[in-house]
Amino acid sequence: MKLLVLFSLFFVLCSVESLKVLVLFHMPVKSLSILGTGVVRHLLNAGHEVTYVTVYPLKNPPTKNFRQIDISKNVELVANDETLTMGYVLEHQIEKNGAYQIQVFSQENARQTFQNENLKKLIQDPNEHFDVVFSDLLESEVYSGLAVLYDCPMIWLYSMGAHWQVLRLIDHGTNPAFTPDYLSPNDLPLSLFERVEELWARIRWQFLKTFITQPEERKIYEETFGPLLAQRGRTLPDYEEVMYNASLIFANEHHAIRDRPATPQNFKYVGGFHIEDPVQPLPKHFQDLIENSKHGVIYFSMGSFLKSNSLPKKLVQELLNMFGQLKQTVIWKFETTLPDVPKNVHIVHWAPQPSILAHPNVKIFITHGGLLSSMEAIHFGVPIIGVPVFFDQFTNINKAVINGYALRVNLNYDLPKGLSAAIDVMLNDDRYSKKVKEMSAIYHDSLTKPGDEIVHWVEHVVRTRGARHLRSPAFNVPLYQRLYLDVLAIILAAVYLVKYIIASFDTKKAKKQSQKKKN
Missing domain, CATH: 3.40.50.2000 (Glycogen Phosphorylase B;)
Structure with a gap:
């Protein structure tokens, strides 16, 4: 009986595989690092090995299955920016934030992140490998190159809800008529003017991203990961192919909020996972x-x-x-x-x-x-x-x-x-x-706690080698097909052809009548 118990215990321990997870929280915003610390805590508690790239290194880091990469120099990007203070906002009454400024900020943050000597040592080591990359997401997808480098699945964590800028990476964008932009002060229901405003904000954001900031992100991606893959005897995939290849996106929102847009299966709400359970006792x-x-x-x-x-x-x-x-x-x-x-x-x-x-x-x-x-x-x-x-x-x-x-x-x-x-x-x-x-x-009122859900889906993505079965079919359908523009083109062509035939017939008939009159 003792041997049977020992054998069963051995079998269970062997069936639990410890994953090597690269967790990257690169933004110089303290609250986002709290999310990163929450992710690390849950993964460590599940027995996984975590490498944590952070702007705010833990003062008392865990001693087992954990190492951290210090990129605290990123704080320099916001250290002396008075426009990010309440006093400045109070004086200038800023209510709407510029999409361009945030895109450029995220782009420069990515550039500085990959130029950091501590991170460069990590990614330049050919002996390093990871089972999955888990990164913070805000306006820049260049970190998806890490999943290419380590030939593993990519998981994003978005600190907000189901906004179209994020959903576009794994599905088609939501309708601006009922989903305000995350930088917008508008609330539902939207008036006619607000709907036009939201539509214009989306068009402008996409223009800026496509023609101004994304080309610069492509350069960062190619300059950072091109040489690294060449050293490993591999070819660097196209940036757009990589940035739209995420396996899963976690969102720091929850299902109790009303007026949430529809989301694909590989978009998971895990809001509140950073809260310790039970909470620490009050001093x-x-x-x-x-x-x-x-x-x-x-x-x-x-x-x-x-x-x-x-x-x-x-x-x-x-x-x-x-x-x-x-x-x-x-x-x-x-x-x-x-x-x-x-x-x-x-x-x-x-x-x-x-x-x-x-x-x-x-x-x-x-x-x-x-x-x-x-x-x-x-x-x-x-x-x-x-x-x-x-x-x-x-x-x-x-x-x-x-x-x-x-x-x-x-x-x-x-x-x-x-x-x-x-x-x-x-x-x-x-x-x-x-x-x-x-x-x-x-x-x-949920089947699982958000922290446990994170661990489950991370393990599921690795077990299923990218969880392609969760991906939305709409993501692979081109815009012209979703809008039936090809069908519309065929209908217009058919209408034109019928009109042309009728016109030709009328022309021939008119010529015959004219010839008959002459005779």
Whole structure:
């Protein structure tokens, strides 16, 4: 019996194959690195070997089956850019972000990533191999060259939802009449003008991508991977063939959100996978502060990328005065120490956000509307007041408002008044808290947890050598066939031919009649 048990255990251990996974999170945005860390954690827990290329190296990295490649120099791209601060946006009232600027930024980030000496050492080593490449995706597909280099499947992780710029890589693009662009402030239903606006935004984006930024990405791809494949005795495939060859795309959104467009089978929602389960316990001073707040807690954070200390001092003081008039305890994540802070307001330079939101005494979450924060609000069932600043934050907050668990306040010099009014509404109307708890229940009503789903599909892609059976048939159908332009051409040609024959017959008949009259 003992031998049978030992044999069974040995068989199970042998049947579990450890994969070598290259995880690449290249954007100099701290919140995106949180997603990367989540991916690494789940893969390591499943027993796989992970090489993590990151802009934000882990301070206490795992000691088993893990190594990290430091590309922190990418931070230089955003280090001194004042246009990415709340103070700049406040002064210039920027609500729409330029597609061209983001495409160029992503392109330059890719260039700097592949010029990084630490990454070059990795990809130039002919003895390195990986079973799958797992990369962050934002406006540049040049990282798909890594899957060519290692002759393995390519998996993307997109930090937002089912937007057409991403779906186009594995399926045809969604209809702009009911799917706003991720940079758009428009929400559903769209007016006639907004539908035209969305259509134009898509045309413009595609023009910029096709004729301006994609040719530069092609150069990066060819200059980076051409010599590497030549050393290995292989020919570099065409860039377009590679960029449209992804096996799977994970999206950091979830199925509880309304008005999601249709997606192909190889597009998977895994929103919330970065949240640890169970969450880390609150540090004692946070625990005591929240539990001793008789009227509840309002948590205010604009994320890891936006800095509240870029706001004008007068506006900060007005916000403090407004918060000081509330009965509730206010926890405000702020980068510097502030003078003359009201007794009920607590300024913290760092906050364990998931652990705070998990506490039942937290009544309202004031946020910029980043997708990680939006996901955590749904996960823990906390209604939000959104103050979007740029990128996808407008779309996220608009969706939250449509779904009934959020209020939106614009970033302007009347921000204290706007927040005061929104807080008053939310504290006295329980519809918002009820709605977010309803959505949270839908979110948690799932067969598997999002982290486990990531591991399953990564393993499935490798086992099935690219999971081609999941790919959309529409992806392989040319645009002219999807729009039946060939059928339309045949019909027009047939109509023209019939018209020509009739015209020829009438001409001949007229000639005969004319000849008869002459005779």
